[in-house]
Amino acid sequence: xxxxVESGGGLAQPGGSLRLSCAASGFFFSSYAMSWARQAPGKGxxxxxxxxxxxxxxxxxxSVKGRFTISRDNAKNTVYLQMNSLKPEDTALYYCAKGRHSxxxxxxxxxxxxxxxxxxxxxx
Numbered sequence: 001x002x003x004x005v006e007s008g009g010g011l012a013q014p015g016g017s018l019r020l021s022c023a024a025s026g027f028f029f030s031s032y033a034m035s036w037a038r039q040a041p042g043k044g045x046x047x048x049x050x051x052x053x054x055x056x057x058x059x060x061x062x063s064v065k066g067r068f069t070i071s072r073d074n075a076k077n078t079v080y081l082q083m084n085s086l087k088p089e090d091t092a093l094y095y096c097a098k099g100r101h102s103x104x105x106x107x108x109x110x111x112x113x114x115x116x117x118x119x120x121x122x123x124x
Contacts, residue, residue, distance in 0.1 A: 002024075002025075002113040003024070004022055004023070004098060004114065006115045006116065009118030011121045012120070012121070012122050013086075013124055014087060014088060014124065017082070018083045019081070020120075021079075023077065024078065032098050032102060033051065033052055034072060035049060035096075035097045035105075035111060036048045036049045036079075036095065037097055037108050038090075038093065038095065040091060041092075045095075046061065046108075047106060047107055047108050048068065050104035050105070051070045055071065059106060063089075064083075067084050067085045069081070079096060087122060090120060092119075093117040095117045097113065097115070099112075
């Protein structure tokens, strides 16, 4: 079955960096778009970034554009999220999600499998 396992979360200072990873298994990874979403305390799930199945196109929400970079390694069945210039408002539980198709859908409705999440906390 589909399995998505996130890692790399933790505590960072404002202006700092973290790199999230999501190891995928149970499906043909290189055929599907992948995305990251997050849920801050007391808020709904927010789509953050997505990448096409072959890695040729990437997309970002306005809140992270210019600071976060998504990438994938289809040989390793892994998708990454490099987060730079972190802000306290980036504090959230970050989820990896498998798309239904090869193209990226810019909402959380476009995904059929989700990981358990990794916590990111940005604070002094």
